[in-house]
Amino acid sequence: MDAGSLVPPPHVARPLRLLPFRGLTLAPKRIGAPSSVRAFTRPYRDVADRLQRWERRGELSHDEAPAVYLHEYTSGALSVRGLVGALDISRPATGRDDVAVFPHEGVHPAQAAELAARMSEMQTNPAPILLVHRGPEPLRDLMDNLQRRDPLREFTDRGGQHHRVWAIRDEHHQAFLGRCLEPARAVIADGHHRYAAYLRMQQDDPRAATGAGLAMLVDQDDTPLYLGPIHRVLGHVTIDGLRTAAERTGATFRLADAAPAVAALASDTLVATDGRSWATVRLEVPADRLAVEVLHERLLPAVTPRPTRVAYHHAVDDALTDIASRPGLAVLLPAPGFGQVLATCRADRLLPEKATSFQPKPSVGVLIRSLRDE
Known part of the structure; x- marks a missing residue:
């Protein structure tokens, strides 16, 4: 669907x-x-x-x-x-x-x-x-x-x-x-x-x-x-493909080792890995938006070629297991706050599918x- x-x-x-x-x-x-x-x-x-x-x-x-x-x-x-x-x-x-x-x-x-x-x-x-x-x-x-x-x-x-x-x-x-x-x-x-x-x-x-x-x-x-994120796996998307999409949308892309990359995860920063290379992507997230919205509204539409599939995982380990078995890129997301979700609802907006995990x-x-x- x-x-x-x-x-x-x-x-x-x-x-x-x-x-x-x-x-x-x-x-x-x-x-x-x-x-x-x-x-x-x-x-x-x-x-x-x-x-x-x-x-x-x-x-x-x-x-x-x-x-x-x-x-x-x-x-x-x-x-x-x-x-x-x-x-x-x-x-x-x-x-x-x-x-x-x-x-x-x-x-x-x-x-x-x-x-x-x-x-x-x-x-x-x-x-x-x-x-x-x-x-x-x-x-x-x-x-x-x-x-x-x-x-x-x-x-x-x-x-x-x-x-x-x-x-x-x-x-x-x-x-x-x-x-x-x-x-x-x-x-x-x-x-x-x-x-x-x-x-x-x-x-x-x-x-x-x-x-x-x-x-x-x-x-x-x-x-x-507990309100957590739901991470994405993008089928057949590469680190270089994500870098190009970041450049097109004004996001800041940086290669990093695994531990510093994960430590950089924040309300405006995503982490991506293909299982070998790791990177951070700092987004321009407006005050009334969530990172998952900017990911779906700006970053993903700029990825070429388009992902062959989008899979959803509650746990980081599950996302990493997914890309270990078939080509893809795991995109790790920050956890939203309940106040942010409530504000989104009251602003008459819907979040992307599978944006939250209560x-x-x-x-x-x-x-x-x-x-x-x-």
Whole structure:
């Protein structure tokens, strides 16, 4: 799929609302296991029946009453907590000031349509999309108070994540939560295509169940997600080809040894290597832009011949392994700041595809939403 096919997802209106739902939770031995992720793949129409079989065998719990959930998960040394509910997507935004959820990347319409068809067949939202915002102090106080109580569930999954889950069913707590979230403006951290799929489902089959989609809202000022870059590998591009492109666009290109090159990585400086030679490329990055934008808008269009492929890697080692097995150039990017991503959204701009990596994500299966419940 080429970047030209990307489109912005529609916007939903404020206030941001997380509605109660009856949570489904896989048994701890299934959460974090690759087989559980595969369970939500083809044949999609069998997923709902499969979940019912697991429930009869005691391998899945299905809460009796709807709730908004507080979910804390710990991966390594990092703990993240957030609110999980059915995100109200029933009202389209009428203008920028009315937007509740900001995407920061475009989506491929065909991929969003495929996901919508899959979830419609499954009658399930298998995992929450991940939203981040800057929450108010009273909301953090509410979560602190809830966490002084015994959790509804606590376990360590097969992947090593530790989970604690509290159900928020008290009407006063839910009303207070709603008031805290009224002014919220969240950014999609993970799940742009699933978000677009929610909206496609609501458009194709408007009813109560499709008027919402499963989401987890994390306060980036409370338990921040790690925000990292996603590096590029440019197929059959050479160091000399990158040097020429840098000269054409006014960037500063310098050869360097590996260690000094990596140390020079900065908000306006990229690092490139073909596995033998290393170089730094200092870009002219405007104050309101990110290096990844300048890379895609100015530098890459000047590369000739054009890359035969563009691959994406979260880890530097993976990018280096890629170029060790086939010709190409690894381009290492600096990590963006959350404030920069938020400013990009509020300026009504989208970042290039796969521009950010919010980590860690919660394991699949801790909270699932069945559309058959509504």
